[in-house]
Amino acid sequence: MNIKDILTAPEDENLFLLGNEAAVRGALESGVTVASTYPGTPSSEIGDILSKLAKDAGIYFEFSTNEKVALEVAAAASASGLRSFTFMKHVGVNVASDSLMSLVYSGVNGGMIILSADDPQIHSSQNEQDNRYYARLANIPMLEPSNPQEVKDLMKFGYQLSEEYQIPILMRTTTRVSHMRGTVNVDSLKKGEITGFFHKDPQRFVPVPEVARVNHRILVEKIDKLQTEANNTSLNQIFYDGREIGIITSGSAFNYMMDVVEENDLPVRVLKMTFSYPFPEDTVLEFIKDVEKVLVVEEVDPVMEKDVLAVLGKNGVDKKVHGKLDGTLPLIYEFNPEIVRHGVNKVLGIETSTKSKENEVLTLPKRPPTLCPGCPHRAIYYAIKKSIKDLNLENVIFPTDIGCYTLGIESPYEAGDYLLSMGSSIGTGCGFAKATQQKVVSFIGDSTFFHAGIPPLINAVHNKDNFLVVILDNRTTAMTGGQPHPGLPWDGMGDPAPEVSIEEIVKATGVDFIKTINPLNLKNSEKTFKQAIQHQGVSVLISKYPCMLIRNRGRKKNFVVEVTDECDKCMVCLQDLSCPAIHLTEDGSTSIDAQLCQNCSICIQACPENAIKVRKI
Amino acid sequence: MKTYNIYICGVGGQGIIKTSIVMGEAAMKIGKSVVMSEIHGMAQRGGVVSTELRIGQSHSPLIGDGEADLILAFEPLEALRSIEKISEDGCVVTNTAPIMPFNINDSDNKYPKMDTILKELESRSGNMYALNALEIAKKAGHILSLNMVMLGGAAAVPNFPIDRTELKESMKDNLPDKSLEINNNAFDYGFNIVNSK
Numbered sequence: 054m055n056i057k058d059i060l061t062a063p064e065d066e067n068l069f070l071l072g073n074e075a076a077v078r079g080a081l082e083s084g085v086t087v088a089s090t091y092p093g094t095p096s097s098e099i100g101d102i103l104s105k106l107a108k109d110a111g112i113y114f115e116f117s118t119n120e121k122v123a124l125e126v127a128a129a130a131s132a133s134g135l136r137s138f139t140f141m142k143h144v145g146v147n148v149a150s151d152s153l154m155s156l157v158y159s160g161v162n163g164g165m166i167i168l169s170a171d172d173p174q175i176h177s178s179q180n181e182q183d184n185r186y187y188a189r190l191a192n193i194p195m196l197e198p199s200n201p202q203e204v205k206d207l208m209k210f211g212y213q214l215s216e217e218y219q220i221p222i223l224m225r226t227t228t229r230v231s232h233m234r235g236t237v238n239v240d241s242l243k244k245g246e247i248t249g250f251f252h253k254d255p256q257r258f259v260p261v262p263e264v265a266r267v268n269h270r271i272l273v274e275k276i277d278k279l280q281t282e283a284n285n286t287s288l289n290q291i292f293y294d295g296r297e298i299g300i301i302t303s304g305s306a307f308n309y310m311m312d313v314v315e316e317n318d319l320p321v322r323v324l325k326m327t328f329s330y331p332f333p334e335d336t337v338l339e340f341i342k343d344v345e346k347v348l349v350v351e352e353v354d355p356v357m358e359k360d361v362l363a364v365l366g367k368n369g370v371d372k373k374v375h376g377k378l379d380g381t382l383p384l385i386y387e388f389n390p391e392i393v394r395h396g397v398n399k400v401l402g403i404e405t406s407t408k409s410k411e412n413e414v415l416t417l418p419k420r421p422p423t424l425c426p427g428c429p430h431r432a433i434y435y436a437i438k439k440s441i442k443d444l445n446l447e448n449v450i451f452p453t454d455i456g457c458y459t460l461g462i463e464s465p466y467e468a469g470d471y472l473l474s475m476g477s478s479i480g481t482g483c484g485f486a487k488a489t490q491q492k493v494v495s496f497i498g499d500s501t502f503f504h505a506g507i508p509p510l511i512n513a514v515h516n517k518d519n520f521l522v523v524i525l526d527n528r529t530t531a532m533t534g535g536q537p538h539p540g541l542p543w544d545g546m547g548d549p550a551p552e553v554s555i556e557e558i559v560k561a562t563g564v565d566f567i568k569t570i571n572p573l574n575l576k577n578s579e580k581t582f583k584q585a586i587q588h589q590g591v592s593v594l595i596s597k598y599p600c601m602l603i604r605n606r607g608r609k610k611n612f613v614v615e616v617t618d619e620c621d622k623c624m625v626c627l628q629d630l631s632c633p634a635i636h637l638t639e640d641g642s643t644s645i646d647a648q649l650c651q652n653c654s655i656c657i658q659a660c661p662e663n664a665i666k667v668r669k670i
Numbered sequence: 671m672k673t674y675n676i677y678i679c680g681v682g683g684q685g686i687i688k689t690s691i692v693m694g695e696a697a698m699k700i701g702k703s704v705v706m707s708e709i710h711g712m713a714q715r716g717g718v719v720s721t722e723l724r725i726g727q728s729h730s731p732l733i734g735d736g737e738a739d740l741i742l743a744f745e746p747l748e749a750l751r752s753i754e755k756i757s758e759d760g761c762v763v764t765n766t767a768p769i770m771p772f773n774i775n776d777s778d779n780k781y782p783k784m785d786t787i788l789k790e791l792e793s794r795s796g797n798m799y800a801l802n803a804l805e806i807a808k809k810a811g812h813i814l815s816l817n818m819v820m821l822g823g824a825a826a827v828p829n830f831p832i833d834r835t836e837l838k839e840s841m842k843d844n845l846p847d848k849s850l851e852i853n854n855n856a857f858d859y860g861f862n863i864v865n866s867k
Contacts, residue, residue: 054695054843069695071708094710176709200705200729233731234691234706236698308730315727391734415790417751418779420681420771422717457715464776534710633716633772648813 060106064241072231073098075201076140076168076224079208081110083164084245085138087130088114089123091504092533093142094177095231096170100140101534104545111247116536116545119475119504120145124152124167131161131221132258133249136212140168143184144474148505150187153221157191158268159258160219160275163249164212167193168224170231173305173352173387177228179455179474181385183354184225188330192276193223194283195330197303201235203327209240210288218275223330227352229305229387280331288327289336295320298375298400299344301337301357303329306350309393319397321348332360334367341365341372348400349376352387375400423460426634427601427651429527429572430458434466435630435659436578437494437523444583449492450485454478454506456498457532457600458525465631468496476505479522483513486520492586493520500530500538502555507562513591514563521585522593524555527600535603559593566592573598575658601651612667613647614657619664626656626665673726674831675733676824677755680744681769682719685817688844689742690721692821696832696840697725707731716772718748725831741795742824744803744816745769746787753794761797761827763864764788765820767804799823799864806859812849815856822860834861 054069059078062068070078076099080088088107090100100116107114117123120141127137141149146169153167169187172178188195196211198204204226211222256264283289292311297320302310307325314321324340326333337360341347349358355377362374375381375396382388382396398405424431441449453459453469454477462469471481482495497506502524510522530536537543544550559567566588568581578596585592616626620642626635627643634649635656645656645665657665676693680686687708697704707722722733735754741762743749749764756762766784774781782790792798801823807816818841825834838854845853 054691067698069691069698069704098710229707229731232708232710234694234708235731236704305730309732311729389732389734390730415750415782415786416779417747418771418774418777418781420716420718420747421773422682422715423772425715460715463773532715627775631772636770637775 056102056105057109059102060110062239064239066239068237068239069234070201070237071098071234072198072201072204072226074102075205075237076208077102077106078237078239079205080138081242082205082240083136083209083212084243085136086112086245086247087127087135087137088112089117089126089139090141091117091120091123091145092530092536093145093170094533095172095228096140096142096168097533097536099168100536100545104536104547107546112245114545116538118539120148121152124149124156127165128152128156128161130249131163131165133163133251134246135163135249136245137163137165138168140170142178143169143171143182144178144180146184146187148475153187154191155260156221157193158260158265158272161215161221162219164215165221166208166211166215166224167221168226171225171227173227179472181353183356184223185330185356186354188223192272193221194279194328196222196224197327197329198224198226198230199304199307199325200230200233202237204230205237205239207327214282218279220275220279225304227305227387276331280333283328283331283333284335286328289333290325290327291340292323292325293321295322296344297321298346298348298397299324299341300348300350300397301326301340301361302350303327303357304352306352306388306393309388309390310350312390313394313397317394319401321397326357329357332357334364337361337364338368338370341370346400347372347374348381348397349374350382350388350393350396351376353385355384421463423463423633424457425601426632426649427605427653428457429596429598429600430461430525431466431630431632432575432653432655433523433525433572433578433596434461434468435655436572436575437468437582438466440579440582440586443579444586446492446586449494450489452478452481452485452493452495454497454501456501456525458496458498461496465629475501476509479506479509479513482520482522483509483516483518486518494586495520495522497522497524499524499526499528499540499555503539503553507558510559510564510591511562518591519589520591522591524593524595526555526595526597528597529600529603531600531602535600555595559595564591564593566590567595569595569597571598572596573653573655575655601653605651610652610670612652612669614645614650614652614654615666615668616643616645617664617666619662621662621664623661625659625661630656630659632656673724673728674829675738675757676723676725676740676742677720677733677738677752678723678742678744679718679720679748679752681748682716684719684744685814686719686721686744689817689821690723692837692840692844693824693832694723695844696836699840700832700836702831703727705729705731718751720752740824740827740830742820744820746784747781749791750782750787753791756795759797760795761799762791762795763799763801763820763823763827764791765803765816766800767802797827799827799867801860801863803860806863807856810856810859811852815849815852818853818856819860822857823864826861826864
């Protein structure tokens with residue numbers, strides 16, 4: 054499949070799509086004309102594909118500076134009558150939540166979907182928060198697809214519902230849906246309005262207290278009507294007609310449940326919750342009427358389980374509810390068919406035959422992710438660690454941030470001591486500088502700096518803090534696959550765009566020590582770092598060099614880097630740099646894998662014996 | 671119809687996801703029901719990458735222990751790491767060219783000897799095929815065709831549910847035109863080696 058097929062495939066064609074790709078097709082079939090995001094796994098591919106297709110589709114797409122801005126861009130488009138789509142990883146919704154809460158009050162004109170890609174199991178995140186709580190917190194209708202076909206179809210359904218009730222819709226996927234690939238039968242595309250018009254209505258759109266009070270009442274009334282919709286929808290489907298257990302499930306958990314039931318022919322019936330908030334109380338009551346027990350199978354928190362218990366309590370129904378709260382299913386991490394099988398068997402009173410694992414004869418070495426060969430972050434980490442040793446500094450605190458450079462927590466760099474969220478390295482830097490006498494060096498990436506690093510930097514200057522911020526500017530949003538950000542001269546549509554200078558922003562905050570260095574020049578990095586860390590006040594070092602994955606794409610090498618016979622086996626290159634391209638040979642010296650090596654040359658500079666050399670090819 | 675489960679594993683950057691898409695799309699085109707799970711994000715930075723492909727009737731794309739009909743391992747250590755997935759009569763096709771974990775020198779557990787890995791794999795699967803896909807890919811014209819060597823190898827195992835011709839069609843749809851010849855050669859080399867065993 055070519056990416057373009059997502060845009061060009063005619064009605065009724067089958068495409069083999071990722072959940073995230075299906076979301077794009079769903080948006081295009083719904084006439085979405087404004088889309089915005091800040092990249093984050095597991096939602097990133099939606100933006101990657103839109104950035105490739107938006108122009109041909111004749112719609113607008115942007116990588117916004119952060120999720121809050123992304124939501125605001127989409128909200129205003131919707132208020133102006135256009136259909137808009139914003140999407141982000143689960144923790145991105147936290148960033149957007151301040152505006153989300155108000156947006157639901159004032160509502161939308163053009164349909165609007167906010168897609169939250171949750172990450173049960175924490176495959177690529179800092180937590181596994183369950184964003185179904187946001188549906189309850191903000192009072193926003195929720196749709197939960199289980200596979201790519203449903204992602205696409207629910208986009209279309211969601212836009213209709215959104216417009217009918219003038220309310221944004223929250224679609225919740227999880228990693229196993231976002232990154233699940235399956236057959237998607239597509240419908241025809243819909244052309245949406247390109248230009249909207251905003252009809253002023255401050256009594257609706259400006260939530261001063263008197264307006265917000267009215268809006269809250271309107272919202273509650275909408276939710277009441279939407280509950281009737283949820284009770285009557287055919288989306289919340291019942292499968293099988295066994296009487297022993299009524300299973301209520303949603304999302305990925307539904308897939309596991311169905312496989313388990315089909316395999317074992319269990320005496321159960323399954324209610325698939327797709328339109329899951331407002332919680333369809335009547336549907337649930339009706340469903341459990343004829344079953345002996347109830348089992349709720351959901352990821353991650355016992356959200357529906359508590360809703361079911363409330364429905365039972367409210368209606369005076371005495372029926373046993375199993376799930377996470379009674380320990381039938383685990384409280385944390387994602388499910389799989391085995392976990393679900395085990396849970397349902399417990400309720401049925403069947404012994405689960407666990408396949409005995411064969412004795413492991415070998416304990417295998419782990420393969421953790423690491424900084425790529427040639428990564429400029431490795432160079433700056435090396436220089437900083439060495440400088441700190443030279444200066445005999447002890448107990449230096451390294452608040453870190455979110456990006457590839459978080460991998461710097463690993464040995465030998467050990468350059469990550471504290472992390473909360475996007476931008477937290479600078480805010481917590483302020484706190485450590487105030488609370489301790491220790492030296493503080495905060496690490497933050499370029500995209501993360503734009504996202505949430507600027508307000509805390511202003512805070513640091515204004516509150517007269519004393520610490521060093523190292524901005525790791527690798528000219529891209531690397532961890533999520535290389536998306537552009539405001540510091541680059543092009544935008545999310547691939548058009549030329551003004552390049553916002555990090556250095557000028559830092560200067561404008563009043564930081565008086567600011568230096569930009571090329572991290573691949575180790576001597577200069579060490580010299581400048583030593584000045585910076587000894588400077589009183591807030592100092593900023595911008596370590597600027599492009600990500601090797603981008604810089605060297607399609608580049609032909611004209612030299613190779615090799616370890617020569619002069620190597621005295623001191624192991625500095627191997628142990629202090631820990632580059633994946635450098636390995637130990639059988640005779641105890643080191644060797645460089647020419648395939649992996651990106652010719653960054655830092656090992657040449659780091660070698661005390663000058664034993665690593667360049668050879669022209 | 672019984673579901674045919676394929677577990678594909680290796681290291682970030684080896685072309686595992688692309689290979690899985692070639693397979694999955696080929697299955698879809700011949701009217702089979704297919705679901706697949708991919709890993710994106712942090713793991714791709716030199717970490718373990720796996721995809722799970724289920725062809726037949728299933729809702730979930732995840733393959734449990736003892737359920738894989740085929741383990742297609744792009745890296746031998748990763749073959750061993752995933753061996754619990756293998757079903758009783760499942761096949762293993764593994765590349766024998768190792769990629770050392772970056773921290774192997776500091777690791778308490780050394781990288782096992784290749785003989786040890788292959789013996790262990792053989793003891794767990796009666797149908798184990800080992801090939802040096804890296805060398806074969808070089809012979810085919812480019813090391814990046816390693817994934818198509820592996821795909822060719824997979825296509826040759828008994829009961830593999832997709833024909834060679836269908837896979838080749840799917841390769842045409844999913845790979846750049848300019849490298850198609852090399853990739854086709856790589857596929858054929860892989861196929862012939864496993865087929866002759």
